[in-house]
Amino acid sequence: MTGTEAALRITGLTAGYPGTQVLHGVDLEVPTGALAAVLGGSGCGKTTLLRAIAGFHPVDGGSVHLAGRLVAGDGVDLPPERRRVGLVPQEGALFGHLNVARNVGFGLDRAGRRSGRVEEMLELVGLAGYGKRMPSELSGGQQQRVALARALAPAPALVLLDEPFTALDAGLRAEVREQVRAALRAAGATAVLVTHDQQEALGAADVVAVLRDGRVVQAGPPREVYSTPADVGVGEFVGEAVVLPATVSRGRATTVLGTLPVPGVADGVGQVLLRPEQLRLDGAGTSGVGATVVEVVFHGHDTTVLLDLDGRTVRCRTMDAGGLRVGQRTEVRVDGSARFFAS
Amino acid sequence: MSLRTHSAVLRWIGAAAVTASLAAVAGCGGGTPAAAPADGAALTIYSGRSENLVGPLLDRLEKAVGVDVEVRYGSTGEMAAQLLEEGADSPADVFFGQDAGALGALSGAGLLAPLPADVIAPAAAKYRATDSTWVATSARARVVTYNPDLVPAADLPRSLDDLLDPKWKGRIGYAPSNASWLSFVTGLRLIRGEDGARQWLTAFAAQNPQRFDGNGAILDAVAAGTLPAGLVNHYYLYEKTSEVDPAGYKARNHYVPNDPLGLVNVAGAGVVEASDNKEAAQRAVAFLLSEEAQQYLVDETGEYPVVEGVTPTRDYDLAPLASLSPPDVNLADLSSLEQTEAMLQQVGLL
């Protein structure tokens, strides 16, 4: 066990149920102190992965190391209570029969409960003085923060958060997410957040791992995963995407939106992936490709515009769509470079 | 879920736990003598007779015998089954039962010790088991109970065979699982022989007799007017009328002399073979045959005495035992119940 060892290292993890394999060799490394997000759609195996890390699901192959310690694999299978993994389930899941302070102190021994650790944790999540309340007297967001304080109290090697914000109102979600992130930072904890929500993953995590069909298909900083996805599927999953057929010749891809720069790509046929915000509209201009406005959806801070380009619909996101009307002709231009995926 | 929810439930469970531990500490709870004399001289009586009938008598027995007496009350049949199950390890010293069949079954299983001749001497010879393992303590006659509003005196049966008349179809009650009914059928077998008994039972079954839970239920049905007549023991009427006004309770006893219908059965007692206190147990049985005990039984339960010279001081409508001239049956033979059961199964009366 060394200080430079990753807090969580998963190698070639396979797991499943009799007759069905769910995880097909997952590799994942989370550095100490980082907040990693495991992002995946339903059925991708993210819940099984989380339960395998925590020790609630048996591992068929591969290994799980926590802070350099082998906890599962190679004949080792530590029971959950000896793994030092803090769990924050969906919807908080507080012990309804215990008050807040006793919920937070649940994982501490007697000395730990008396050391002021409980109050420290409540302060950390911004709920100082709530110790005597019952869970039923708290709002959903407060319950979630108590659940985090409870998980953090025994100073675990890793905190696992299982879709912790999905049950909250949209307005509350961002706020609670920030509070949780801040608390995790302040505690210096390493955490893995499992979610199907791209915004949640990209907005909260230091590292995003995209899980698909029981494999990690890409892992990296959120910006990197967003801007340089490993394949079209990842690109479409982590954010809105415009995918167009393209032919590449000498570093330029020919598409319905014109020729786009694709630096360092070999010649070939395939698809390009653009983000909607890369498209610029110019109602009067002549600098781009002509298109017809099909639909305008106003979001407040920006607007989604659907365009018809010779029978192909393209989605475009712009901050300035003040004058656009349905049926209007406009010019489309692409900012920056495109990602090309050979077929 | 709130803390209060759980505290209410837990409080209740807590209270129950405290009560339970108190019960455990107390050993057995209310009314039990805490300790038997050190030499284990306390006498345990298994009584198949009701506490309300014989409780005061057994209190007197305790005084007369001079040792602590513990009485377990139960039904004769169940207590006999329990004794059979306990066998040589039984804590019982004396068995006090309702009918000859149970006593015979225990005796047949070797669970009763022979009684000394002087203990059973007061009882008339026909009221002692041939091997002296038990002795009758009181006698009771089978009667036909009837509702005078429904059955004119002229129609009352003079013998068993009168009940096979079509006019009784569906109008007679009996208690198939009751020991006294089984004793009656056993007596019938002894008097008329196997074939004769089967013949009568088959014809009786064809009369569509009504089945009841017990003698008391038959009497109630007769008194209520829903059943014209039934086959019971004579003294149930006196138990009933001790609580309700006899004038309003329209059940009467009809004695049938010189007929199996008038069979005399007994309640009796014996000393348990497993007893380690046989001497005191024998004194207890002897007390039950004393004049004091016989007088009590006759007066309080309306039964017949088994010793000469005891007459009821209370006004029961009781036919003198001598006038019944019951058929001559050896009571010990009443324990051949398995053949009786088999026969009843055959004819469909069980």
Next chain:
Amino acid sequence: MPTTTTSPARTHPRRRRATGAPPFLVGWGAIAGLVALVPLVYLVVRSLDAGPGAFLEVLGRPRTGELILRSLALAGAVTAACMVIGFLGAWLVVRTDLPGRRAAGVLLALPLAVPSYVAGFTWISEAPGLAGFWGAFGVLVSVSFPYVFLPVVGALRATDTGLEEVARSLGHGPARVLLGVTLRQVWPAATAGGLLVALYILSDFGAVSLMRYDTFTLGIYTSYRGTFNRTPAAVLGCVLVVLAALITWGEARARGRAAQLVGRGVPRQAAATRLGRWRPAWAGFVGLVIAVSLGVPAYSLTHWMVVGSSLGVDLPDLGDAGLVTLQAAAAGAIVTTVLAIPVGVLAARYRGRATATLETATYVGHALPGITVGLALVFLGVRVLPGIYQELPLLVFGYAVLFLPLAVGAVRTAVVAAPPRLEEVSRSLGHSRFVTLARVTLPLAAPGVGAGAALVFLTIAKELPATLMLRPTGADTLAVRLWSYTGVGQYAAAAPYAVLLVLLAAIPTLVLNRAFREHDRALRAQEKEDR
């Protein structure tokens, strides 16, 4: 998610640890299983006493087959009626604007405290013409429908009404929603209650003998009482065991998989269903059920107390009997519940062939008449445990054998309703499975477990045949005193004991009802906060 111990785990030896039942729970449950097996061992030993020939002879009697059919017919009819009344009653009390539904909630649970022999005696003395199948049917339905009513009330309170609202909004009428959605949601609770009813009917002797409807237990009692021959009784007992096992197995089939609690864990209670112009009719239905099940015995007891001449109530004796009953029933309820906990938890969390067998084994005792279980413990007591023979511990042991299923069902239902995720949180916080059970699962399941304990308490308070055989000498429960007086026809003297018995049984019913109400209130408060 949880795989069973019988899953093909051999290829993955490490899988056993993660998903198999913890050894302490298995060991603890095995003790309960051994307790439940006592009567079976006894019955087999006694059945073969007289050789296999006698065994077959008893089985081959035509009367045996006839009595089986009569028993099954009665058990089937009573169970069906109890399920209808119990379900409708629970729905009316929990989900509708029935007038007086709060009082009805208590009154519909109370008939459980009326011993079947008291109800039977009342009916036959007031209406002798009822004797026979329909009389037995009526009496047994009137005392046993709460076995269905109580668990269904609990299930309805724990169920979100969202699905019902969805069904209504999709155009289904109230009746269709009631039968198609509501009933389906509480089906596991209803069949679990129905199972208890069916087994109880098989074992009952008091009501059927008073109602003069011959059932299987008549054969058993006649054998013991009339002929003092234990072999036929034991053979018939074995048949009852087989019937009970088949019925229990059938119920597990009919129940299907109990749904694990999904969603928020806090059920939402919608506004009461308005009964509209049917309100008086439904109120009449509930009133009739209460009048028949409680009113008739109450009338009869009052009648006897007023009419009888031996009215002098022996208050100290009454108090003693009440205290003994309280002690025996409380001790029995606690021991039975403690034994039922591992079985219920295993059945809820670790389904598999082994746990199903264990659960079935604990149910068998409930189908046996008290006299059979009593004799089994006499058999065991005098041979193996002479030190506690005819002492409280052995009596409590007997109660556990007879009434384990009442508590097992309650524990299982309550544990299924407790979110397993909370147990995982506890484990990940460093607590072992034992500590998790003690600090999370059981406290969460406390209301349901408490309800089971109360059910056992009520049932013990009125138990008679095993009590007569196993009680400490001289320690008379209320039921024993009641029997003692009614046995010699002194109904007036018996009446106060019957009244006290019903009052004593009302205590846990009321406490539990209050606990459930506070529980509901807390949930509603939380919901308000959430919005």
